[in-house]
Amino acid sequence: MRVLDPAMTLAIDCMGGDHGPRVTVPAAVDFLKLHPEARVSLVGLEEAIRAELRAASAEREPRLAVRHAPEVVAMDEAPAAALRGKRESSMRIAVEQVKSGAAQAAVSAGNTGALMAISRFVLKTLPGIDRPAIVSVLPTLTGSTYMLDLGANVDCRAEHLLQFAVMGSVLAAAMEHKERPTVGLLNIGEESIKGNEAVKQAAGLLRASGLNFIGNVEGDGIYRGASDVIVCDGFVGNVALKTTEGLVQMLGAFLKEEFTRNPLTRATALLARPVLAAFKQRVDHRRYNGATLIGLRGIVVKSHGSADAFAFRRALERAQAEAANDVVGCISRRLAPVVAEAG
């Protein structure tokens, strides 16, 4: 990820996630160390944040500011309640800093539904976009792929899938510096007659879109690296993503069981440790942490709730890179002719 303009500020919801400031603050401190021109705005309960800054010996870091927010959105809170009832939440204030221009991106490990509701309300969607989507980078056999939607929209019409394709394509182009990223439509067969109604109609729209549409991609195509962008509705995308999580856990557990079966296998494990560590690092989901709420007039990145400091820092780096590559501007420009035509 090439960074064009690193002199920017990230607004961090320090209270979100399973661990709150205990993870978010050290991650922010590490992030500043690795990115000497970046700045962060730490939003949340001031006392808790200051305590973590002291623990990290970072109280006097000039590139950070603490912004007190008296309220916290709970992980299981209804999005509508968080939106209407907690106007002083750390999540809300972090997103508002993007709106005001005080920050170029917001990052939160909090409640996904609440973050989406607040972001839509505060930032609004881009002209030409009906619904923001959740997009994430996944590793593949040949590199990586941008997949969306991963859970924001459960009942999608064909036009929504087309909008996801446009956004994903622009995002992949901006972030990976590919001129015409390939776009695949997630389906249950490669033939164009396959799929549910929305997907069949979407294929028609995609063929006429001017995007580099390569046709249907089956589930196994995701990790084969069949296309740079994979488009699907949020229900299917979320299931695919979480199936991946569960499967990786199961395979990891089985591998561990085999290596700890008896003294001989345990000795083998000791010898194989460097290789297994390299493998583990390579498939470490923490490296891919940070899903973008795309389609908004501003950058909002969602970290996994269970992220540790390493994973949360990766989400910060994703937000920074998207801001540096002006992802929102790129999408707006791509949509301008569509919007002009519709208007």
Place this chain on the structure above:
Amino acid sequence: MRVLDPAMTLAIDCMGGDHGPRVTVPAAVDFLKLHPEARVSLVGLEEAIRAELRAASAEREPRLAVRHAPEVVAMDEAPAAALRGKRESSMRIAVEQVKSGAAQAAVSAGNTGALMAISRFVLKTLPGIDRPAIVSVLPTLTGSTYMLDLGANVDCRAEHLLQFAVMGSVLAAAMEHKERPTVGLLNIGEESIKGNEAVKQAAGLLRASGLNFIGNVEGDGIYRGASDVIVCDGFVGNVALKTTEGLVQMLGAFLKEEFTRNPLTRATALLARPVLAAFKQRVDHRRYNGATLIGLRGIVVKSHGSADAFAFRRALERAQAEAANDVVGCISRRLAPVVAEAG
């Protein structure tokens, strides 16, 4: 899988799959060796089948019969064309042997769509079932789970999901000898407010169904073993299954790359070979080969098209076990009160 009555005949479509008789015939011969009271009807081009029987020195095996079928359904043939245009196909004749009672189950590695179309036409669906589904056993952290639908039905209403749940539950009960298998509804969140419309309505039907419904299960719950049965529409199920295939391939390739990186890692691989072999065997998808077309008035099992003889034999064993456990009778009895009420 307890086998109650092994004296039965399986009708095998020998021409289906990527490899045809070269795989299906040796698999059938192995199957007979391992199951001394089983019988098979080998359906397909007689010459090709006899050649493979000679190669396997099994020409005089008294427990097998060869039934010539002059036509073959191609792997990419449209289901309607296969159904209407090829009444003498090996696939059709194998299924007809189930209909006539000459065989207790049919197995094919051929074209899934054609197999479903032919099976529905020849066998018909059970009373109370609108649409047959495709169900398969998947390994989990704690054992295994029955997941359906895996691709037969892409646009499902809530009632279809309920029917899948009933069939999956009866199948798991009959095959695993569990009295009240737990049923989970695949969804994108555990809260009941989540999901698309069909899933939300299905949750209501499932709660009222008398099944052992445990609520929503997220994608990671599949391999965690969250429930004995996982219900979803065929689009989502197919994507989840194929995502699994792609991910396992990718992880396998990465693991291999790490173990072949340099002479030292290659030496480690040599030492770790028994452990890696045990792991590989444990996650070997071939062991789980054989998806059942459920909801029909007869047993039809679909093998993966790329199955080798070991994998195809596993599909034969699945068909045999389902016949032995009278899965079709169990489902009919479970549905009888529902049908009586509706009538």
